[in-house]
Amino acid sequence: MSALHIKLKTSPHLIQAVSVEQIMRNVVYALLPVCAFAVWHFGISALALLVTTTAACVGTERVINLLSGKPSTVTDFSAVITGLLLALTLPPAFPLWMAAVSGIIGIALGKAMFGGLGYNLFNPALIGRAFAQGAFPGAISTWTLPGHPDRFVEFLPSTLAIPFTRPESVDGWTSATPLTAWKFQGVDTPSMELFTGMVAGSVGETSALLILGCGLYLVARRMMNWHIPAAVLSGAFITAGVCYLIDPNAYPTPWFVVLSGGLMLGAVFMASDMVASPVTRSGVWLYGLLIGFLTVIIRFFGGLPEGVMYAILLGNAASPLIERITQPRPYGTGRRRPL
């Protein structure tokens, strides 16, 4: 190819076009505070997880680029986002080798298999996590205490498990997340603790306040569709509210539902995945409400304490259909086309 590159653009030339790489870089910026809080909260094990999954995702992306003879897509930062998001959804004591496997699967199966960025049907990070949930159900439901005094000097015992071996147990570090405490022990966690994030949970899901702040940054930069998180959260709030009104003793308050677990992280950073979500205005709301509704249904009536991951994956799967239903009718074309 020649060295001369001329980019042709249509008018108006006053408006600066936003490239994929710019958006992705800003999402990484928005994720950094969440990552920093996670490392402060859970210590060097969380840092190791973040580094491992990011390296696994970027490495897989590069290798697949090389194998398929395509130009490198590492520099568009999307693999970095997948890696960071995957680590943020994993428990702090998750063994690093399992995290690396999840990252590889997430990129290879969730993204490259569909044709790369822009073609992926599902959020790649959640594909990786769903694989981990299926493959290593024990390790992915082991939660550890936040703010442990030794968290900056030693790794959690299971973090450095030798690849393909069973991780050591983390007795003495374990703790229940607000959701497991509610589901299996009937203990409620105060909403304020959930809001600030001083609880156990996945690496980056605990602080609702911080996630909301970072989401606001992206919305202010116009790099995220705020309708999606709003729809997801209101979907969950309404469903949980109905359940709470029917039987206040059996179900937690809607505030608990919205602030606990990975709902905030999922709503702000994963459901809003630009590729796997619908584009029409009403479709976006339908998609978000569906995810919120499914999350609450899985949490209340399913076997697992947390349902955000499957809810978002199901929402991703439904989004082509949602787009088809909500396609606007061109003016003057008569009645709506039957499906």
Add this chain to the structure above:
Amino acid sequence: MAIKPDTQPITPDTFLSGIWRENPVFVMLLGMCPVLAVTNSVANALAMGLATTFVLLCSNALVSLLRRQIPKEVRIAAYIIIIATFVTVVDYLIHAISLEVYDALGAFIQLIVVNCMILGRAEAFASRNRLSNTLVNSLGMGIGFTIALLCLGSVRELLGAGALLGYPIFGQSFEPWIIMLLPPGGFFVLAAWLLLFAWLKESQQRRKQAAAAAPQNGGKLGGASIHAR
């Protein structure tokens, strides 16, 4: 009924086509139901493969013997009855030999009757060829099917339980990948094998093309033409 005189000789290909070129699982993608469902261990895969091979061999032999007697209009029904007979035999046999295997395979033994590989062989080969050819071809197909099941079963048992035929390979500290024993594991492993075979076939073709292109342009443009493909 105009059946052409079937006097084709038995060639090595009659036997080998079922194992490689027309492998029922990896090339024709037939009989996916048992392939995905009962390959969670080597023992199950082997039992399923042998049972299917037995049914394939016996039913196709009978179809081949009766090929001039079966009217064309009701041939599918006739084939199904013949296949069902041998499936019943296999069902009772496995039940008598090993209750453990019988329970593990469950309804999939009876479901051999609708395995489209068997019906396909009856329709495409046994009804048009004499007994000796049919036996050789069916044996090849059965072995190809069994090998494919073993390919899936060994990978799934190795990753999902850290064992082969029940004997632990990786020792006690191995962390099993539970998902490999569950239905998604079947899809993952099948896809991986298909990928491998597609890649092998493509690189074979590429070599052939390069060899064909080499005399004309001295092999220099061989690489470029491959890239453009």
